[in-house]
Amino acid sequence: SYELTQPPSVSVSPGQTASITCSGDKLGDKYVCWYQQKSGQSPVLVIDQDTKRPSGIPERFSGSNSGNTATLTISGTQAMDEADYYCQAWDSSSSAVFGGGTQLTVL
Amino acid sequence: EVQLVQSGAEVKKPGESLKISCKGSGYSFTSYWIGWVRQMPGKGLEWMGMIYPGDSDTRYSPSFQGQVTMSADKSIYTAYLQWSSLKASDTAMYYCARLDVNGMDVWGQGTTVTVSS
Numbered sequence: 001s002y003e004l005t006q007p008p009s010v011s012v013s014p015g016q017t018a019s020i021t022c023s024g025d026k027l028g029d030k031y032v033c034w035y036q037q038k039s040g041q042s043p044v045l046v047i048d049q050d051t052k053r054p055s056g057i058p059e060r061f062s063g064s065n066s067g068n069t070a071t072l073t074i075s076g077t078q079a080m081d082e083a084d085y086y087c088q089a090w091d092s093s094s095s096a097v098f099g100g101g102t103q104l105t106v107l
Numbered sequence: 108e109v110q111l112v113q114s115g116a117e118v119k120k121p122g123e124s125l126k127i128s129c130k131g132s133g134y135s136f137t138s139y140w141i142g143w144v145r146q147m148p149g150k151g152l153e154w155m156g157m158i159y160p161g162d163s164d165t166r167y168s169p170s171f172q173g174q175v176t177m178s179a180d181k182s183i184y185t186a187y188l189q190w191s192s193l194k195a196s197d198t199a200m201y202y203c204a205r206l207d208v209n210g211m212d213v214w215g216q217g218t219t220v221t222v223s224s
Contacts (some may be wrong), residue, residue: 001169019218031211035152040216042202043152048129048210086152088210095153096211097167 002091004099011105018074020102022087025068030089032070034063038083047072074104082106109133111141111203111215118221119193126189127218129203136184137161140206143188144193147199147218157206158186193222
């Protein structure tokens with residue numbers, strides 16, 4: 001089965017750039033989405049189809065995907081961005097696959 | 108406003124059956140797949156499968172095939188997730204989400220299921 005690997009945690013200082021990676025075999029051949037989940041809340045789609053920001057998502061969120069790695073980048077990170085982030089792709093049998101999640105700490 | 112509203116929290120005993128719901132509004136319910144996602148306490152998101160309310164076409168994740176049943180009643184814009192015999196390991200938060208092109212763009216508020224003797 002297809003697997004996506006994320007670092008368990010990433011720390012960033014306020015105002016700095018946070019990068020969260022997601023690795024999978026030939027991931028660049030697939031579309032990747034990213035979700036933000038704040039404590040006690042439902043996930044929110046922040047990046048769709050590798051690079052697209054849904055309506056209402058701040059411009060500081062961006063995405064890229066190439067080779068075996070997709071990256072979510074948060075520029076000028078704010079305290080409100082502290083959350084768990086999950087990457088997601090589709091495998092060859094039309095099942096969604098989620099990464100294990102990355103806890104972003106802003107300190 | 109596009110939204111998915113899920114049924115309330117459930118507390119059940121092992122071996123009992125359960126059906127939880129997800130009601131869509133503000134969009135054409137029959138034109139989008141609805142996915143179900145499990146999140147066990149303190150853990151990550153797990154894909155369970157999806158259903159297309161327009162014709163009830165259903166695709167299960169291999170991990171959940173045979174463990175749950177997904178259904179939909181398009182006349183009342185509602186999707187369902189059900190268990191015939193709950194186990195303690197089914198204790199989790201369950202989310203429904205609308206699938207748009209590639210991502211899940213609208214999520215329900217989640218339904219907490221607790222299975223304990």
